[in-house]
Amino acid sequence: MSRVLVIGAGGVGSVAVHKMAMNPDVFSHITLASRRRFKCDAIASSVFQRTGIAIETAELDADDVDATVALLEVVKPQLLVNLALPYQDLAIMEACLRAGVSYLDTANYEPRNEAKFEYSWQWAYQERFREAGLMAVLGSGFDPGVTSVFATHVRKHLLDRIDTLDILDCNGGDHGHPFATNFNPEINLREVTAPSRHWENGQWVEGPALSQKQAFDFDQVGVRNMYLMYHEELESLAKFYPEIKRIRFWMTFGDSYLKHLEVLENVGMTRIDPVTFQGVEIIPLQFLKALLPEPASLGPVTKGKTNIGVIATGEKNGRQKTVHVYNVCDHEEAFAETGNQAVSYTTGVPAMIGAALMLTGKWSGAGVFNMEQLDPDPFMALLNAQGLPWQVKDLRAPLDF
Numbered sequence: 402m403s404r405v406l407v408i409g410a411g412g413v414g415s416v417a418v419h420k421m422a423m424n425p426d427v428f429s430h431i432t433l434a435s436r437r438r439f440k441c442d443a444i445a446s447s448v449f450q451r452t453g454i455a456i457e458t459a460e461l462d463a464d465d466v467d468a469t470v471a472l473l474e475v476v477k478p479q480l481l482v483n484l485a486l487p488y489q490d491l492a493i494m495e496a497c498l499r500a501g502v503s504y505l506d507t508a509n510y511e512p513r514n515e516a517k518f519e520y521s522w523q524w525a526y527q528e529r530f531r532e533a534g535l536m537a538v539l540g541s542g543f544d545p546g547v548t549s550v551f552a553t554h555v556r557k558h559l560l561d562r563i564d565t566l567d568i569l570d571c572n573g574g575d576h577g578h579p580f581a582t583n584f585n586p587e588i589n590l591r592e593v594t595a596p597s598r599h600w601e602n603g604q605w606v607e608g609p610a611l612s613q614k615q616a617f618d619f620d621q622v623g624v625r626n627m628y629l630m631y632h633e634e635l636e637s638l639a640k641f642y643p644e645i646k647r648i649r650f651w652m653t654f655g656d657s658y659l660k661h662l663e664v665l666e667n668v669g670m671t672r673i674d675p676v677t678f679q680g681v682e683i684i685p686l687q688f689l690k691a692l693l694p695e696p697a698s699l700g701p702v703t704k705g706k707t708n709i710g711v712i713a714t715g716e717k718n719g720r721q722k723t724v725h726v727y728n729v730c731d732h733e734e735a736f737a738e739t740g741n742q743a744v745s746y747t748t749g750v751p752a753m754i755g756a757a758l759m760l761t762g763k764w765s766g767a768g769v770f771n772m773e774q775l776d777p778d779p780f781m782a783l784l785n786a787q788g789l790p791w792q793v794k795d796l797r798a799p800l801d802f
Contacts, residue, residue, distance in 0.1 A: 402429045403760045406476045406502075408463050408493065409484030410435035412697045412741045413507065413542070415444045416749025417484060417756075419739040420787060422454035427757045432476045434461040435485075447740050463489045469496035478502055482756050484749075488513045494526055494537065503535045503759060507542030507752050509633045511591075514673065518592075520636055524769060531768035538770050541755030542748040543709055543728075544570055544650075545634035547789070549772035550780050551711045551726040552638060557777060559724050559793070560715035563645050566638065567712045567800055571653040572744060573622035574705035574732045582696060590671050590686060593654075593662065598631035600639040600648040611659070615651065615802045619708040620794075621729045627651040634772075641773040665689065696745070703732040703742040710791075714799040723796040728789050738788065747789065754783045 405428055407418055414433065421428040433441045433456055441458035448456055461472055463485045473481065473496060483493045483506040490510035497504040511518035523539055530537045540546050548568045556563055582589040597608045613629035632650040639648055654662075665671050672685040710727020728747070735746035755772075758764040763779045784791055 403427055403480075404430040404432075404476060404478040405480050405482060405756060405760070406432045406434065406473065406478040407482045407484060408434050408461065408469075408489075409486075410437065410440035410444055411484070412745030413749045413752065414484040415447070415697065416735075416739045416741050416745050417482065417752045418444060418456060419448055419451065419741075420750055420753040421756070422448045422452040422456060424753070424757060424787075425454060427760055430478075431456040432459060432478070433457070434459040434463075434472060436460070436462055451739075464492050466492050466496045466499070469493060470499045473497070473500035473502050480505060480756055480759055482506075482752060484752060487511045487518065491522060494523065497535065497537070498526075498529055498533055501533065501535065504530075504537040505541055505752065505755050505759060506539060507546060507748055509539060509545075517595075518633055520633065520771070527769045534767045536759060536764070536766050536768070536770065538755055538759060538764065538772070538775070540634065540637070540772055541752050543751055544568060544632060545637070546748070546751045546755070546772055547728065547780075547784065548709065548711055549634050549638060550775075550777045551791070552642070552713065553773050553775075553777040554781055555711065555713045555715075555724060555726060556642065559726075560713060560717050560722060563642060563713050563715040565647045565714045565799065566642075566645050566649075568632065568634065568648075568650045569617060569619070569627060569708075569710060569712065569727070570651065571617075571619045571622055571625050571627065571708045572705075573619065573625065573653070573707065574703045574743060576694075576699045576703040576742075582693065590662070590665075590689070591673065592632075593630070593652075594666060594671050595631055597629045598635070599629065599650070600635055600645070602646055611654070617651075619653075620727070621706050622708050625653040627653045637771040637773055641771065697741065699742050701736065703736070706731050707743045707747060709747065712796065712800060723799050725794045725796055726791060727794075728784070728791045730789060735788075750787055750789050751780075751784075754780055754787060757783065 435441050438460035445456045480503050487508045509520050510522045611628045618624045670685050670689045675682045707730045712725045714723045730743040732743040735743040
C-alpha cells in the first residue's frame with residue numbers, strides 16, 4: 402500500500418493526482434489537501450469521472466505546521482508531495498520531519514516579502530532529513546526538474562564533458578486573452594520581473610530583467626523570441642556540475658504579454674510591498690492576481706504546443722559535440738487527458754514521476770536531494786511512458802549567441 406498526501410489544488414496539483422490515479426499499482430491511496438476544500442472536491446470529481454478512482458480530500462492551511470502534522474498523522478502517507486506555494490515549503494518540510502514522512506516539491510522556497518528564490522533555505526535541512534532517515538527531493542517539475550534530468554542524461558550518456566548548457570522554455574500556446582499567466586500569477590510575475598542572472602566562468606553574471614533577447618526556431622512551434630532569465634535550476638546545476646563553464650536559462654514571451662507587463666510594472670501593480678488603499682493595506686501584486694484569469698480556467702481555450710529542453714555543448718570521444726534534448730507537449734491533448742493545459746501538465750506529470758520513483762524505491766536515500774543527484778534513467782523512461790516523450794537531436798554547431 403503506497404499512500405500519498407498531495408498539497409495544492411491548482412493546475413499542477415490537478416494534473417498530478419489525475420496521473421497518480423492512472424497508476425494505481427503505485428499510488429494505492431491518494432489524499433488531496435488545500436486551503437479551499439471545494440477545489441479539491443472538484444478535482445476529485447474529475448479524477449473519478451476520468452479514471453473511476455476515488456481520492457480523499459481535506460482542508461488544510463499549509464502555513465500551519467501543527468495542522469499539517471495532524472493531517473499527516475491521520476492520512477499516514479509514505480510521501481508528501483508539496484504542490485502548494487513556494488512560500489510554504491519550509492513549513493511543510495518541518496511538518497514532514499515531525500511526522501516522519503518523506504517529501505517532494507516542484508519549486509524552491511522563497512520568502513513572501515522578497516522576490517528572491519534560492520536553495521540555501523532548503524539545503525539547510527540536509528542533516529535533519531538525513532538523521533531522520535527521510536528523503537526530500539527538490540524541484541521535481543519540468544523546469545526545474547526535467548531540465549535537470551535532461552542535463553544529467555546528457556552527462557551520463559551523450560557527452561563526456563559538458564562545457565555550456567542552455568535551457569530553453571517555449572510556450573507556443575495561445576489562450577486568446579490579452580494578458581494572463583499559465584501558472585500562479587503572483588509567482589510568475591515575481592519570477593519574470595527579477596533581474597536576469599546566469600552562471601559563467603565560476604561566477605554569477607547579472608543584468609536587467611528581460612534585457613537580452615534571441616530568436617530561436619522551436620520544433621513544432623516555430624520561431625519565437627526568448628529572453629535571458631534567472632531560474633532556480635541554474636543554482637543546483639552550477640553546484641553539482643562545476644565543470645560547466647556557462648549555464649543560461651531562456652524563456653519565450655509574446656509581444657502582448659511584454660507590453661502589458663511593462664505597463665503593470667510602470668504603474669506599480671507588480672509591487673510586493675504593502676500599500677494603503679482606503680484605509681486597508683493591500684499588496685498590489687496580490688490584488689492583480691485576483692483580477693487576472695485563473696490559470697486553471699485557461700485549459701479549455703488554450704491551443705498550441707510547448708517545447709522545453711536543453712542544448713548542451715561539450716566533448717564526446719575527443720570530439721566537440723552539441724546535443725538538443727527536448728519535449729513537445731500539446732495543450733489540447735493535455736486538456737483532453739487531465740482537464741488542464743500543457744504548462745500545468747508538464748509540471749504535474751514530473752511531480753507524479755518523482756513521487757512514483759520514491760515510492761517504488763528506484764530513488765532512495767536519506768537527506769535533501771536535487772534532481773541532478775539522482776539516476777536519470779528511470780525518470781527518462783517514465784517520461785516516455787507517461788505522456789512527455791523526449792527526443793535527442795545532434796546540432797551541427799553550438800548556439801551562436
